[in-house]
Amino acid sequence: MTASKEVFISNIHGLHTRPVMKFVDTASRFKSEIKVHKGGAEPADADGKSVMQMIILAAEAGTPLRIEAEGEDADQAVKELAELVESKFGED
């Protein structure tokens, strides 16, 4: 099973360490593989369960992200991760 969704980074600071920690913690609760594709001027991919890769994405506010999951709980994973990003990681 696969699922994906496009979201925009909307918290002011973008994917700084704290939001990344939240994202990776959430992603790691799922069995599915999670890929994050950063759009915009400098596209890049990251493993959604990797703190390091997610930080290196350096996704600023306004950057489009595609969250992709593959595995038995793919739908739920994408849903929760998208909600996390859209809720500005509960920060702003």
Add this chain to the structure above:
Amino acid sequence: MEIKKGIGVSPGVVISTAVVLDAEDLLIPERHVPAGRTTDEVSRFHQAIEVSITEILRLRDKVAEENGKEIAGIFDVHVGMLRDKSLLKEIETEINKLQTTAEYAVNVVMRRLAQRFQKMSDRYLSERVKDIQDIERRLLHNLIGQTHYDLAHLARDVVIIAHDMLPSQTAALDRAHVKGFATDVGGRTSHTAIVARAMSIPAVVGLGDITNEVNTGDIVIIDGHHGVVIINPDEEQLAEHQAAQVRSVAMGKTLAELLHLPAITTDGHEVALMANIEVPQGIDEAFERGAQGVGLYRTEYLYLTREDGEPSEEDHYQAYAESLRRLKGKPLVIRTLDLGADKYTQNRASSPERNPFLGDRSIRMCLHDIPMFKRQLRAIMRASPQGDVRIMFPMISTLMELRQAKMVLYDVMEDLEDEGVPFRRELPIGMMIEVPSAALMADSFAKEVNFFSIGTNDLIQYTLAVDRTNEKVAGLFCPAHPAVLKLIRDVIRIGQRHNISVSVCGEMAGEPLYTLLLLGLGLTLFSMNGPDIPEVKKIIRSTSLEHAKQVARRVMSFDSERQVMHFLREETRKLVPEAF
């Protein structure tokens, strides 16, 4: 012998043996292992990861207990990185591909990562390179099995010389044996400065290249009062500073006896001595020194320690509520955000300012970012029913600014009222007097605030046009300049006339040299770093108000700072011979 001048950020004098941290990076040679042995290297690597994680978790708990969860958050990131499967895999692949030792593979991969971080355009992220280096160092130490200096268990007293202290290093310090810090970089709000003040040990920062000039084992004098470090002092220097050290220790003993006595003059005039703090935990230390409350809570630290730059309303609220809990009804003067013109904000600014000290700093910055300002004000108001909170706006230079800031505060009160959130409407509102225009207009300002607090550091800098961090002109920075003294005298008088409280919360309040003068000018509230309280109290208890007034009158008749300082030193020495 070599004398280096930096910025004294924590007072006191210490003479001790140096331990130099990070003088050089560990040199990891490329060593090959036989094809069959790479699995051993991989398992060594995994062991090092496990040990490192255990160490970091222990550190995190220690730091969380001592400095709060906020600061400890950085260690969660370190653990997150060490548990990062793709990073672990990359290092394993490197071990197998290069047929090399675990330490070499760690070194190669972490250096590669560090480079990627350094290249990032986002300043905040590029500074995370420190975390990468911190992790690399920890892993390598665990692999090599050599913790080159175990700062947690020192056999004897030392002073630490470092480029800049890493949070994990200060957290692990053996506090019984570390007697001072000297660092290449940093300022008053740097991590090293704050830790040193909390530990009440001398520290000098911003020394440039002290790590290159000192070797581990050298004898070093750190003079936190004067911002001076002397490397391998000659006999004369040694004797002079030994005497100073003995005096400060002896003074410390008599001062401890003053703890529970009031700051009262011999003719029965009592003044209030309060503490300046950076974190709620500082309150306990301030009480131990005899503080009667907090006269200045520098909330910048909430911003400086944040991983993501800006604290949420809840972060603010937690810090204020915790402070009030610790204060048990004693006053808490919260200064709203006073950032700008420092490395932190300049690094984050999209275009650095040409003249940041005259730029978008402090209250100006807040009025340019109302949502941010409101977050802090809401948190203060929400905490207000829990104790004696007072709010203070920094860097006010015109009446309009003060009125705008108050408008924003009233807006916040209205919002809270609509939401049914309780707050204390009549909480005292005050302002800092730290710009000459505000000092000269104090008469007008006094009608619109409940109290003044004179910030002498900025008042001196703006009155005398001197940047004291610039070593070429730092000598011109002097609280005793008659122009500065006139402004202070007038502000105190105007406060008395309008019956509003006036305090001094700059460094001058904590300098024993100026205690008699400030007392004589009519100051009734001094706010200073906790460690300075006992000495100031001792001087106050040694004089009559009448005598202090005579001293002040005489001082105000001088027209040079030299005369002022000389006279004050003589007068103070007569009362408290051990003071200087």
